[in-house]
Amino acid sequence: MHDVKWIRDNAEAFDAGLAKRGVEPHSAQILAIDEERRTLIQDLQEAQSRRNDASKAIGKAKATGDEAGAQALIDEVAALKTRIQDGEDRQRQIDEKLETLLASLPNLPLDDVPVGEDEDGNVEVRRHLEPRQLNFKALEHFDLGEAGGLMDFELAAKLSGARFVVLKGQLARLERALANFMLDLHTQDFGYTEVVPPMLVRDPAMFGTAQLPKFADDQFKTGAPDDEDAHWLIPTAEVPLTNLAREAIHAEEELPLRFTAFTPCFRKEAGSAGRDTRGMIRMHQFSKVELVSITTPEASIDEHERMTQCAEEVLKRLELPFRTMVLCTGDMGFGARKTYDLEVWLPGQDAYREISSCSVCGDFQARRMNARCRPAGEKATRFVHTLNGSGLAVGRAMVAVLENYQQADGSVAVPDVLKPYMGGLETLALGG
Incomplete structure (x- = not known):
């Protein structure tokens, strides 16, 4: 607002x-x-x-x-x-x-955001590691996962339709391992407070983070459209985490507030017909570890850089090649003033694909939520600044691990940092 x-x-x-x-x-x-x-x-x-x-x-x-x-x-x-x-x-x-x-109007971009019409106007800021050279043809994640029946899209379609997946066995454990690793990193190393938020929220919460009214068609809602008791399934934990600050006045000396949560996320993916129709890149239900910061106006730019580095560290410890992009004005989200996208290398696609977006929103969301702060010793209040980022999208992280750690025999090596979360398992024998 x-x-x-x-x-x-x-x-x-x-x-x-x-x-x-x-x-x-x-x-x-x-x-x-x-x-x-x-x-x-x-x-x-x-x-x-x-x-x-x-x-x-x-x-x-x-x-x-x-x-x-x-x-x-x-x-x-x-x-x-x-x-x-x-x-x-x-x-x-x-x-x-x-x-x-x-x-109905989007947030205003910061002065240093590149002007452009679409993703072609995004600018690379930095990259980490060069893609590994494979001496065999790289498979996409769904070919690897379906080989042993541990990633089942047909079964999911019987249950729920297209853009869903059933994960079993080692892949189900891998998703849990990735999430636990990310949560431990963000809470223990970076000082985020872990939260288990509601998965269902009311209209004011969705309005507060700007999912409503503009993006109502991309959301899943329970009950009839005119049902006052209906709830929205969260499209991201950004919604409940950011709204933890709503309708409150926070002492500035207590800021920043940093929250993280591992939740399922639900999106209709309206307008995505024909895009990423196979695999786990674009799903109606997916898992994500979210990062949210509530801070003062003076600290929000530095907090944005910090949050982005926290997300980058996940990929660094997984030893995955990635690049960091600053989005142009035409590709940036509705509520953002500036956004960094992390794009991980997927050898099966021979391309970099988004795995995280980290955005600073200024007071745009805070005005919609009436979230304020008060300097010590003063009566006047002002709106906080909010930030959100993926730390990371767990399903896409699994995709990246499968494709980057695949071996010639169809198995997948387990990244060193995940081995303690996988019970010491060294290799995923997906074709067995």
């Missing part, structure tokens, strides 16, 4: 920021609604003041025997009451109109 007061003072900068994201100017429309609202509020305040004065004058008129004057005042108070009620109804309509418009 954007700050109308800031837009009043920075209309050109606001429109320029939207233009970088390919969005037409909106400041004139916003400020026209805002001016109408402010004029109406002033009129209501004047009417309420006059009603109070007139109400007091009724008693005085009656005390002096001025019945005609008293009746005139009574009629005036009644007219003012109607005027105020109508004005308050009008204000609610204007407030809703303004909020709906502001909620």
Whole structure:
């Protein structure tokens, strides 16, 4: 959500920021609604003041025997009451109109974000390790997983339809091992607090992190569309973790708050027809370890770099080749001001594929959640800054391990860092 007061003072900068994201100017429309609202509020305040004065004058008129004057005042108070009620109804309509418009507009990019239309405008920042040279034809993860029946898409389709998978045996354990390794790293080495959040949330939580209203079609919802008791299945643990700060005032000396969680995530993948139709790259249900930070405005940029490095460390310890990209304005998420994508090398696809996105959102989400902080010794509050990132997508991490650690006989070596989580197992005999 954007700050109308800031837009009043920075209309050109606001429109320029939207233009970088390919969005037409909106400041004139916003400020026209805002001016109408402010004029109406002033009129209501004047009417309420006059009603109070007139109400007091009724008693005085009656005390002096001025019945005609008293009746005139009574009629005036009644007219003012109607005027105020109508004005308050009008204000609610204007407030809703303004909020709906502001909620439809994406966050403004930071100045150092490259301007571009799509993923072709993304810029590589750094890379780690060169892809391993295989002396055999690299298989994709689904060929490796299906060989021993441990990755079953057909069975999942019988249960749930397309874009689901059943993992069994060593691959089920590998997913658990990856998640436990990531959680241990983030909690023990990087100071994140592990959370087990709800998987079902209400509308305000989804609105707070900007999944609603714009991305409703990409979400799964329980119950009928008009059911007030219906819940949304979380598309990412970003939703419940970030909303831990909602409608609260946090002491600035207690920030940053850093949370991590391992959860299933649910997405309809609307608009992805024909993309990654085989395998575990793009699923309706997938597992992810999420990172969320709640911090002060001054610390958020440094926190973004730190969070990205935490996600990178997972790939480094798994010894997987990857590159870090800064997304351009046309490829960046709706609520982000700047995003780094980590892209891991997949030899089966002969390509780098996204495995993590780490974003700084400024106060965009905090305004939607009313999440604030207060400096020590001060009465005034301000909005916190929020950040989120994948640390990592567990299913895609499994894909990367299978493809990068595959061996000529169809088996897969277990990365050293995962062996303690796999009971000392050295190799996954997937074809056995």
